[in-house]
Amino acid sequence: MKRNILSLFIVFSISLFTISCSKDDTDKQNVNETANLELVTILINNNHKVEIYNSNGQLNNGYNEIFVRIKDNAGTYINNASLEWNPVMHMMSMSHSCPYSAITRVLGTQTLYSGYIIFQMAGNESEYWELTINYTIGGKNFSVQGRINVSQSEKRTLNVFTGTDGVKYILAMIEPAVPKVAVNTMTAVLYKMESMSAFTVADNFRIKIDPRMPGMNNHTSPNNKALTQSNTGGVYKGALSLTMTGYWKINLQLEDAQGNLLKGEPVTETNESSSIWFEIEF
């Protein structure tokens, strides 16, 4: 009896220890994986809570890098899900989607999934974005859906326009997220709008940039490089020189592979700015 009690105690202690350890591990892991992120919202269905994160807790029109984590009702974060998403804008008279990437596991994490969505516009009282996430865990399909709040970004980081070729384009700036007085790496994504719900990456274009400070008599900087793709389907990358802090307007011109100007105008003495542009203030 005495021995049994002792063995029971030992088993109990070990299991307690093990449980507490694993619980600690999970907690640590979860804390670590979203430590630098802010919670945007949580979408809920009967089985799971789907947490949506990004860098500042707020979604804006333009390019948004988004992180997702799924928690089951027992409080455990799922590490083996495969996800798909679909954002839809419900307008008064119609609804449409927007460009977005696939959503995949963030390298080096257990429970965090990420992708980007380029919201074409901000939501308001009567017109709103709804995000649907379909996911599979261990062969079982689940879906969660909810309204998400997309605000108007303070500075312009998105251009939606029709080119001279009659195609509707969506051009969104990704970097510099933290601009510096330096030669900054500038990246952007360019999509063609095929239909209300189909968007494809526009390949082999060239995005010319002309940074200007309207407050400084349209001062511009040297050694800027137009944005181009290094691989099909990839982001556009170039170099943006900012000679001082303050408000910058990055005037843009979009050229196709043949060098035909599809949208935007050069900045000259008489033309202060292009019809497509980004804004940076720091």
Place this chain on the structure above:
Amino acid sequence: MKYLLLVLTSLLTGMTELMGQHAEHKDSIANQQLKEVVVIGQLSTNKAKTMRVLSSLDNYLDESVSIDMVKRGAYAWEPMLNGMTTERSVITIDGMRIYGACTDKMDPVTSYVDITNLSQAKISHGQAGAASGATIAGSIDFMRKKSGFDKEPLAGNIFTGLESSNMQKITGASIHHSANRFFSDLDFIYRDAGNYKTGGGEEVPWSQFTKYNLSATTGYKLDSSRHIETSLIFDKATNVGYPALPMDVSLAQALIASLSYYYHPVKSIISEWETKIYYNTVKHIMDDSKRPDVPIRMDMPGWTKTTGFYSKINGRFGRHSWNTGVSAHINSSLAEMTMFSDTPGEKDMFMLTWPDVNTVYGNLFVEDRLQWSAAWYSEFSGGLGFQRNTVRSEFGLSSLRIFYPAMDKGKNRFLPAWSFSINRKTISWLHTLRIGYGERAPSVSEGYGFYLFNSANRFDYIGNPFLENERSLEAGLSSNYRSSRLTVKMQANYFHILDYIIGRVDAEFAPMTIGAQGVKVYEQLSAADILSLGLEANYRLGEMFEANTGFSYKFGRSKQGDKLPMMQPFSYLLGVIFRKQTFTAEANVQGSAAYADYSPAFGETPAAAYYTVNASLGKSFSFSGQRLRLKTGVENLLDRNYTTFADWNRIPRMGRNIFVNVIYSF
């Protein structure tokens, strides 16, 4: 050109005299000043050339034929030596290196001292000045005023002055104590001026200034062959207007401190061994808050800090008089610009105009004078400097890398210098023929400046960290004559400068400053030539009359034949002095030929010929060891409205100015 011929002829005459000179003057009485000296602020005596005893240091320097002053207003003129601005010369105060903290040259080193601190400025041409640091044009070393041991136990003075054109009020005092083992000097000067008026009476707005300067020196004798000295200068200028510039200065402040150790053994090959450590810090705040109408409001503060030392020994050994020295200093220069947007809520625009540039400089120097015969001697000097510049601010480095992606954080340079001269000295003549070679590093602005606006040619300047050393081959010729009646000093200095650093338009770059017409980047001309000529003469006519005269001329061309900017046209001074006991009367005419040889490529405009007439009266009263000196006079008596080649943006100079100086000494 005919003036040039005139001066050259005079020089040739001097040379002819040299050839005809017989060796009969064996005497080597030191009746000649080897180096050129500007006497400053001898308040109780009459040695200085300037009429206005209490005038600024700048005025004193302006009297020298070797120095022209670039004027951006009534305050802090920039001295140009041999036609070259301050990047090409070394200006030191008692051997100490000080860096101005203004990116727009509104605070040359000379603006942080005053006449109460200084006794004289020693001017050395070309590589003869290389002991103070790497230079092209030469050096100006200001020597501190100090009483020394075993002088008057207690002396001093109190002075005041008033000038009518800008209602400048000058007040100050100094007190000197001297004993067998100890001396101390303390002085103070205060200047406060309003806007000055041009000839014709028009007021020049933003030409006011206020300045305080306080300084102290002490000396303590450790034993018969060793003593120590300390020196401290505090200078503060506030509310300084710069009519030629778009901005003024709310504060320009410097603290200059040093500790020296002197060793002068009695019987030794060493005559004197001086070692000094020093520290100085400068703060300069540009400000446009008083200007009613500017395209954009901005603040532009700048700071420099310099720590250094030197140790130099001089002595005699047989027919050799030699001196050798080692010196080093570390400087950091930082300047910022913040512009405030007119659009409410928009963020401030900030940049580093000097990216915290660290300069480390070290120098070894030897000089030897060899007396070949009673009259002939040669002088050789040689030095090697090392300079390392480092951009310490990451912000500044990435800013500059916008222009120079491959730029390194640091750059090392070696700066050699040598010169050789042959001299012939007799009772009445001293002839010197000098050749030399030297290199200099680019200045902080030339190497690392970021959008520095030049309001004269309206270009923004970008520094270039890839500049090579500027190199100069030079030749100098001087002849001094002295007899009981006549003194004549003639000099010609010629510089053939290779890799001449100058800003050139780069049309690829867009200006930053609102209203600027473009960007200039510092580049190097393959070669440029500068000739600087000066002649001074003084003739005593009987006991009471003295006539003096001075002429100067500078000439500069690039290898391609383009004119170099800021080259003084033929300028002259003709004066007479009458002295009878304690009474003096003085009159002179100062003038210049037209500045017709200007450089439009560098944004220069011509300036008309002019002359001004100046006159003064002085009287001294002595009573029981005390002395009262009164001086009054008028400058620009005819109230001419004129501007010179060195007036920034051709702002007219001061019109008629009546001054009164009262100095009481005990």
